[in-house]
Amino acid sequence: xxxxxxxxxxxxxxxxxxxxxxxxxxxxxxxxxxxxxxxxxxxxxxxxxxxxxxxxxxxxxxxxxxxxxxxxxxxxxxxxxxxxxxxxxxxxxxxxxxxxxxxxxxxxxxxxxxxxxxxxxxxxxxxxxxxxxxxxxxxxxxxxxxxxxxxxxxxxxxxxxxxxxxxxxxxxxxxxxxxxxxxxxxxxxxxxxxxxxxxxxxxxxxx
Numbered sequence: 520x521x522x523x524x525x526x527x528x529x530x531x532x533x534x535x536x537x538x539x540x541x542x543x544x545x546x547x548x549x550x551x552x553x554x555x556x557x558x559x560x561x562x563x564x565x566x567x568x569x570x571x572x573x574x575x576x577x578x579x580x581x582x583x584x585x586x587x588x589x590x591x592x593x594x595x596x597x598x599x600x601x602x603x604x605x606x607x608x609x610x611x612x613x614x615x616x617x618x619x620x621x622x623x624x625x626x627x628x629x630x631x632x633x634x635x636x637x638x639x640x641x642x643x644x645x646x647x648x649x650x651x652x653x654x655x656x657x658x659x660x661x662x663x664x665x666x667x668x669x670x671x672x673x674x675x676x677x678x679x680x681x682x683x684x685x686x687x688x689x690x691x692x693x694x695x696x697x698x699x700x701x702x703x704x705x706x707x708x709x710x711x712x713x714x715x716x717x718x719x720x721x722x723x724x725x726x
Contacts, residue, residue, distance in 0.1 A: 528680045529586035533564045541707050546570045546625055549654035549718060555620030558644060560609045561627025565591035568600050583608045609637035617646045624653045630682045638695035645723040651697055652720055657688040659715040668712050688717040697721035
């Protein structure tokens with residue numbers, strides 16, 4: 520892992536996102552239905568921690584970046600929250616099938632190298648009827664904007680630690696066998712190429 524990815528980018532992410540009111544509102548909305556045992560993919564610096572509702576009884580978190588993990592542990596201590604933290608990637612999870620009530624992803628699916636494998640793992644570890652709760656940015660519904668996303672995606676990924684701006688999040692979630700319970704595209708300030716949002720839930724079928 521490069522110096523930029525491990526040492527610089529985590530601090531940049533923390534500085535840019537920690538006090539952003541729009542992001543705070545979206546995190547709160549995404550996590551509001553969470554309950555029971557929850558797995559969070561791409562835990563990052565732990566920015567979601569203040570928004571977990573009381574109905575959540577256990578938080579298990581995964582993130583491969585040690586620089587993110589260091590800041591996350593500082594936040595856990597500051598908030599007095601206990602989290603079972605694993606410094607691993609999401610493509611191969613060491614958890615049993617049917618072991619989580621919810622999986623949470625916020626601004627994470629854009630950056631996982633093999634996002635298809637990660638979402639298949641989400642489907643595997645969710646209990647039947649369990650839900651993926653997500654808030655992501657991705658491919659714009661306007662085809663002209665999407666074409667510009669395709670053009671800029673390689674450069675964007677190099678600067679922003681593997682982030683992709685052109686992934687169709689809803690399509691990827693459905694392809695993993697999850698049933699979309701609802702998805703909306705709330706507005707967010709910023710360039711159209713990087714501010715098209717997906718906020719929603721998807722359910723693992725009961726059978």
